[in-house]
Amino acid sequence: MNELLNKRIVLGLSGGIACYKAAELCRALVKAGAQVQVVMTQAATQFITPVTMQALSNQPVFESQWDAREPNNMAHINLTRQADLILVAPASADFMAKLLHGRADDLLSLMCLARPSSTTQLVLAPAMNREMWSHPATKRNVEQLRLDGAHVLGVGSGDQACGETGDGRMLEADEILQDVICLLSPKDLQGKRLLLTAGPTFEALDPVRGLTNRSSGKMGYALAQSAHQRGAQVVLVSGPTHLQVPRGVNVIQVESGQQMHHAVMTHLEESDVFIACAAVADWRALEPATHKLKKNDKQTPPTFELTANPDILAAVCKCEKALSGKLFCVGFAAETENLEQNAKTKLERKGAQVILGNLAQNTLGRDDNTLLWVDAKGTFEIPNNTKAALADEVMKQIAQRLS
Numbered sequence: 001m002n003e004l005l006n007k008r009i010v011l012g013l014s015g016g017i018a019c020y021k022a023a024e025l026c027r028a029l030v031k032a033g034a035q036v037q038v039v040m041t042q043a044a045t046q047f048i049t050p051v052t053m054q055a056l057s058n059q060p061v062f063e064s065q066w067d068a069r070e071p072n073n074m075a076h077i078n079l080t081r082q083a084d085l086i087l088v089a090p091a092s093a094d095f096m097a098k099l100l101h102g103r104a105d106d107l108l109s110l111m112c113l114a115r116p117s118s119t120t121q122l123v124l125a126p127a128m129n130r131e132m133w134s135h136p137a138t139k140r141n142v143e144q145l146r147l148d149g150a151h152v153l154g155v156g157s158g159d160q161a162c163g164e165t166g167d168g169r170m171l172e173a174d175e176i177l178q179d180v181i182c183l184l185s186p187k188d189l190q191g192k193r194l195l196l197t198a199g200p201t202f203e204a205l206d207p208v209r210g211l212t213n214r215s216s217g218k219m220g221y222a223l224a225q226s227a228h229q230r231g232a233q234v235v236l237v238s239g240p241t242h243l244q245v246p247r248g249v250n251v252i253q254v255e256s257g258q259q260m261h262h263a264v265m266t267h268l269e270e271s272d273v274f275i276a277c278a279a280v281a282d283w284r285a286l287e288p289a290t291h292k293l294k295k296n297d298k299q300t301p302p303t304f305e306l307t308a309n310p311d312i313l314a315a316v317c318k319c320e321k322a323l324s325g326k327l328f329c330v331g332f333a334a335e336t337e338n339l340e341q342n343a344k345t346k347l348e349r350k351g352a353q354v355i356l357g358n359l360a361q362n363t364l365g366r367d368d369n370t371l372l373w374v375d376a377k378g379t380f381e382i383p384n385n386t387k388a389a390l391a392d393e394v395m396k397q398i399a400q401r402l403s
């Protein structure tokens, strides 16, 4: 998805071994649709060449405040006036110390100081040795830079290039990309608390076998990510999936429908929106075996008595908070035919404000889908797109109805 389409980003590199990650970051920003202007300090050019960064950004790199390419010779003004964001990655300890004092003796620090702070955000992705990161001087500088309006991102932990292990590694390119998308997203869900379920459930038959379904969890995870980017606090109750939890989203991992039901009910009080996206197994074994079931000599297959799982969405829609209009409830309907009619019936049966209908054969395990929005006012289609783009449209529609 082109989350950064038409966004202009100045990617600044100060000196540090993490400059090698800036190449991948540049690529990720361009892939997300951003126009990227790379600016490097002299120290950064010791670690990675401007040629690499020019090739990846498709723009000549700026390294000096004396660069004569700008007709007025004011690169620090010209390059910052149109930018949505200056991202310094890596931001070295020395570079942050310099910014803190408002010094501007190279092009990148000059640009950070000269940027119009109301329209061009400053984002720093620190990278340094663990001792440097934990030094009181660095801690002081980070705190003051935040007070001065910069967004100082966190750091990663683990093996460092110097051979030591600890905090101070620069975040990975994808993590920085997610944080940048978040900073540039509309904040129409700011202050809202969203609870959602995603993925399949797994209902044990014995300690190694169980009943489950083909849900990948992709739609629910995309909704969680979009809501977080739009400013919501998100709690994601997830069944077993192989997906990476979106940055900034609180996840509660569960296995069975009963566990999912319990987790949802525990968090309802502190939620404004509930979205039931999970494919909860309709039935579970009444008495799952406590030991692995053995094949007996006659090869007689075992039989299981099944019982219904709790209907989480229906239960939530009946709770006092939902009935008094303080909880906006959204459900999904995966159908194989008669989508509109089935979705309308489900809207009534569950008591939700919205049902998002989709055809099971068009969504299970896929990265794209088409949705039918069904509510009391009527029906409209959200046309075929990636699940990320669909999620963004759904969250936009929800935000409009909450405002």
Ligand code: C5P
Binding pocket: 197, 257, 276, 277, 278, 279, 280, 281, 282, 309, 310, 311, 312, 313, 314, 330, 331, 332, 333, 334, 346
């Ligand atoms: O008709 P069905 O019960 O499958 O409706 C699907 C909707 O209900 C989905 O939003 C799904 O997440 C939710 N659901 C639930 N708990 C169940 C079954 C379905 O929350 N036990």
